Amino acid sequence: MKRRLQRIYWRGILITLVMAMAAIGMAAWLKIDDTRAHLDAMLDAALKWTRDSGDDLQSLSDTIAGISPGLRVTYLLDSGLILADSEQKEELPGDPLEDAEIAAVRRGEIGKQLRMSAEDASLTLYLAGRVSPQLILRLSIPVIETARVLMVYGTALLLLFLTLYLVQRRGIARLAADQSRQFDDIRLLMDGETDRVQAVFPEFQPSLDAISYRVRRLKEDHREVLRTLNLRANFVANASHELRSPLTSVRGYAEILKEGMADNDEERETCLSTIIGECDRMLAVIEDILRLGRAENAGKKPAKEQSARQTAKEVCRALRPQAEKKDIALILEGDTPVKAEEKDLWEILYNLLDNAIRYGKTGGEVRVRMEKGVIEVRDNGIGIAPDHLPHIFEPFYRVDDTRDVAPEGTGLGLSIVQALMKRLDGTIHAESDAGTGTRIILHFPTEERKTK
Numbered sequence: 001m002k003r004r005l006q007r008i009y010w011r012g013i014l015i016t017l018v019m020a021m022a023a024i025g026m027a028a029w030l031k032i033d034d035t036r037a038h039l040d041a042m043l044d045a046a047l048k049w050t051r052d053s054g055d056d057l058q059s060l061s062d063t064i065a066g067i068s069p070g071l072r073v074t075y076l077l078d079s080g081l082i083l084a085d086s087e088q089k090e091e092l093p094g095d096p097l098e099d100a101e102i103a104a105v106r107r108g109e110i111g112k113q114l115r116m117s118a119e120d121a122s123l124t125l126y127l128a129g130r131v132s133p134q135l136i137l138r139l140s141i142p143v144i145e146t147a148r149v150l151m152v153y154g155t156a157l158l159l160l161f162l163t164l165y166l167v168q169r170r171g172i173a174r175l176a177a178d179q180s181r182q183f184d185d186i187r188l189l190m191d192g193e194t195d196r197v198q199a200v201f202p203e204f205q206p207s208l209d210a211i212s213y214r215v216r217r218l219k220e221d222h223r224e225v226l227r228t229l230n231l232r233a234n235f236v237a238n239a240s241h242e243l244r245s246p247l248t249s250v251r252g253y254a255e256i257l258k259e260g261m262a263d264n265d266e267e268r269e270t271c272l273s274t275i276i277g278e279c280d281r282m283l284a285v286i287e288d289i290l291r292l293g294r295a296e297n298a299g300k301k302p303a304k305e306q307s308a309r310q311t312a313k314e315v316c317r318a319l320r321p322q323a324e325k326k327d328i329a330l331i332l333e334g335d336t337p338v339k340a341e342e343k344d345l346w347e348i349l350y351n352l353l354d355n356a357i358r359y360g361k362t363g364g365e366v367r368v369r370m371e372k373g374v375i376e377v378r379d380n381g382i383g384i385a386p387d388h389l390p391h392i393f394e395p396f397y398r399v400d401d402t403r404d405v406a407p408e409g410t411g412l413g414l415s416i417v418q419a420l421m422k423r424l425d426g427t428i429h430a431e432s433d434a435g436t437g438t439r440i441i442l443h444f445p446t447e448e449r450k451t452k
């Protein structure tokens with residue numbers, strides 16, 4: 001990149017220098033053109049003046065030369081002999097007859113030539129005309145004093161070149177530094193040490209913002225994948241553990257029966273009912289695992305709004321036997337429309353009321369309050385200690401103290417409820433204090449809330 005920029009810049013410098021030289025050339029050409037026209041007019045006037053004047057040639061040449069600074073006037077014969085020269089030179093370097101302007105006059109034309117002067121190396125314009133059959137008049141004027149021009153323009157070009165070179169070096173060095181800083185920033189972004197990269201060149205900002213956004217998303221996805229993998233691993237370990245205990249028990253009792261170690265019908269009966277009980281327990285765990293899988297993986301279906309009270313009533317009817325066993329009163333208050341399929345709402349309320357009864361106090365109450373898309377299930381049972389509260393929605397999590405009270409739980413009920421609420425775009429949270437009861441609060445999305 002740096003080399004490429006340098007190449008581009010060098011090309012730029014070269015073009016600038018060529019253009020500067022072309023501009024100088026144009027200015028010189030204009031000056032020559034101007035001087036030629038001026039000298040043409042002077043030659044006409046000088047020829048006429050020489051023919052009409054009676055002055056001697058030397059004083060004539062001095063007078064004419066005085067008209068314009070740098071003008072040189074020379075009178076010479078066809079033979080090349082110098083008769084008068086405004087610079088008082090009797091001889092000129094080289095043979096004047098070989099000069100193109102003199103040769104042209106001798107051929108009967110007006111002689112013009114632009115060439116380097118043999119005396120002072122300046123670019124000089126020569127014009128010559130015939131005064132009489134033997135006498136030739138030559139005017140010459142330096143157009144460009146080459147040495148001075150070379151010095152002035154050469155120095156100017158050198159300065160221009162140096163300035164451009166220094167600007168180029170600084171510019172490219174700064175660009176290279178900016179570029180490497182930009183790459184460092186991008187590396188920091190990739191390593192997660194920064195959230196946003198400020199673009200060195202503003203036009204790159206949208207692309208860098210898009211990269212920052214993608215990197216953030218990838219990181220979040222990565223974290224989510226790790227979390228899910230971790231949850232899955234825990235889930236498998238917990239599920240295996242949940243099934244291993246009843247299976248071990250089943251195997252033990254089956255062996256007792258097989259070895260004929262049960263002495264009488266009563267003992268055999270105990271073995272068989274334990275085996276059946278443990279099998280029921282395993283079935284319950286497997287049923288709940290399947291329910292949880294369905295709740296987590298089933299796609300969202302658009303559901304119509306329906307009254308929650310009707311479903312809550314049916315759940316209470318189904319759970320009345322358990323509630324009566326513990327003399328717990330089931331109380332329904334208010335009603336609210338909720339956007340959920342009836343079987344989902346039934347499963348949610350069933351799990352919550354089942355828990356409230358199981359962990360409820362004998363002779364206590366379970367209250368279901370329904371209002372404006374919010375359903376609250378409250379009991380005055382054993383409650384949940386603050387340490388356990390954040391974990392109760394995790395699969396297979398059970399508060400140890402409650403195990404003795406309700407050994408029949410699988411530890412999956414609240415996970416199923418949470419997964420269902422998530423599918424319905426709702427939320428669930430719990431409030432509790434050990435000993436004072438538990439409040440589970442569900443927020444459902446309602447039409448009213450969505451339009452707000």
Ligand code: ADP
Binds near residue numbers: 379381397409
């Ligand atoms: P389980 O099938 O064991 O009830 P849940 O997922 O439904 O599993 O509940 C997880 C744990 O949360 C339960 O083991 C229990 O300790 C606690 N819990 C749930 N609901 C209540 C409640 N109403 N009162 C007290 N503890 C509760």
